[in-house]
Amino acid sequence: MKRITRLLLAITLALTCMAVSHASFAVDTASMLSTGKAVADQTGLTQKATEKATEKAGQLLNLNTASSSQLTQLPGIGNKTADAIVEKRNQLGGKFNSVDQLLEVKGIGAKKLEAIKPFLTL
Numbered sequence: 001m002k003r004i005t006r007l008l009l010a011i012t013l014a015l016t017c018m019a020v021s022h023a024s025f026a027v028d029t030a031s032m033l034s035t036g037k038a039v040a041d042q043t044g045l046t047q048k049a050t051e052k053a054t055e056k057a058g059q060l061l062n063l064n065t066a067s068s069s070q071l072t073q074l075p076g077i078g079n080k081t082a083d084a085i086v087e088k089r090n091q092l093g094g095k096f097n098s099v100d101q102l103l104e105v106k107g108i109g110a111k112k113l114e115a116i117k118p119f120l121t122l
Helices: 002-038 042-057 079-091 099-104 110-119
Strands: none
Touching: 079 099, 099 110
């Protein structure tokens, strides 16, 4: 009789643990879904972060005078792209007339230009 009681107690305990674990999983899932909803608009968050970073910096990077090293500080711009920007500037006689001319640089498309544009000036 004691064995059966212990066995039933063990089964009850195991089922209770499973139920608590399931309830905890359900709460975690609900929490993740609400958090996911908050970050659903990735573009909006990126834009807000860009605006804050620009405000924090207080100054813009001059596209016509920036060194290759300085250009690598822009989001998504590595050494090769920075060098290509300087090379394009040199081809243009040392001066960009518009930030949009960066679209002529290999490695810079519309999305990357939109990401770095808030940090640039002429």
